[in-house]
Amino acid sequence: MPKKIWRVVDLLDWTSQYFEQNAIPNPRLDAEVLLGHLLGKSRLQLYLDFEMPVFSEHLTPFRELIKKRIARTPVSYLTNRKEFMSLEFYVDERVLIPRPETEQLIETILTTQTDKPQRLLELGTGSGVIATILAVHQPEWDITATDLSEDALAVAQKNAETHACTTQIEFLSGDLFEPIKAINPNGEAQFDWIVCNPPYVKKTEWDSLSPDVRDYEPEIALFAGDDGLAVIRRLIAEAPEYLAPNGNLILEIGETQSDTVRTLINTEPAYCSCELVKDYAEKERIVLARVS
Ligand SMILES: C[S@@+](CC[C@H](N)C(=O)[O-])C[C@H]1O[C@@H](n2cnc3c(N)ncnc32)[C@H](O)[C@@H]1O
Incomplete structure (x- = not known):
């Protein structure tokens, strides 16, 4: 019996149906992204080449990708790519896959009026x-970016290289402000911006997370104690020491955390204002606090 010739269209139809049967969210989109990745084609090109036959050199690795997606490996970890604010980023299991809410954080910074190049610290x-997009949009700004995870920093450095901003961003490793304190023990590090999208998921929410997130994304990027506020509390308390006059602390927060975070900021005397910014889904996900 002649072997079946698989065309692009057959593979997309079969895979999206199989993903759907296995409760994979966005089955058609995932099928298109994975096949496009393997064939080196955009989703549009796939549609233009609908009738093109696909041979075993691609069928075998495609089967492997399908198996991994059924095991709930996120598509971005399978393709090692994530498009974010129109730029391409490398991602793997060492780092959180950037989320759309974070675009709002970046846009809030970029749309705030400034009269001189800013000194910005991303924790x-x-x-x-975040650091790379800000560097690309504001080449005059002086940016420092840190992480507790050396693995994550290696990915961040790779992305900064891709977008030609390694000379503009200084990468440091360590726990929150510790690396800043280490290079400036006398406290002369004064930033106009301190930016952080911290881990903010409650430990107790582990069971309720989607397996794509829970089983693959780094725990250190997700969880922050029993109430999800362990890192946010430290950031609010410690940031004023590192902020210049009129400097801003800007954080992404969880969708149920805005009232508690507002109270934490209002009870910290160093801050003179606190603004909550809504995301595209009308949820208060960004907090902007200013010191005097
Ligand atoms: C939610 S992820 C954000 C990643 C990236 N900035 C983004 O927006 O996609 C949080 C990051 O904070 C890092 N992190 C967690 N605890 C930390 C700490 N105490 N000090 C420094 N970095 C920390 C994690 O390794 C992770 O890369």
């Missing part, structure tokens, strides 16, 4: 998306 840079 917990992960894949480096």
Whole structure:
């Protein structure tokens, strides 16, 4: 019996159906992204080449990708790519996959009026998306990016290299402000911005997370104690020491945390204002606090 010739269209139909049967969210999109990745084609090109036959040199690795996706490996870890604010980033299991909410954080910084190049510190840079995008948009700014995870810093550095901003971003490893204190023991590090998308998931929420997140993304990037506020509390308390006059602390927070975070900021005398910014889904996900 002649072997079946698989065309692009057959593979997409079969795979999306199989993903759907296995409760994979966005089955068609995932099938297209994975096949496009393997064939080196954009999703549009796949549609233009719908009738193109696909041979065993690609069928075998495609089967492997399907198996991994069924085991809930996130698509971005399978392709090692994530597009974010129109730029391409390398990602793997060492870093959190950047989320759309974080675009709002970056846009809030970029749309705030400034009269001189800013000195900005990003804590917990992960894949480096925040620091890299800010560097690309503001080449005059002086940026420092840190992470507790050396593994994550290696990914961030790779992304900074790809986007030609390694000379603009200084990468340091360590726990929150410790690396800053280490290079400036007398406290002369004065930043106009301290930015962080911290871990903010409650330990107790582990069971309720999707397996894509729970089983693959780094725990250190997700969880922050029993109430999810362990890192945020430290950031609010410690940031004023490192902020210049009129400097800003800007954080991404969980969707149920805005009231508690507002109270934490209002009870810290160093801050003179606190603003909550809503995301595209009308949830208060960004907090901007200023010192006088
Ligand atoms: C939610 S991820 C954010 C990653 C990236 N900035 C983004 O927005 O996609 C949090 C990052 O903070 C880092 N992190 C967690 N605890 C930390 C700590 N105490 N000090 C420094 N970095 C920390 C994690 O390794 C992780 O890369």
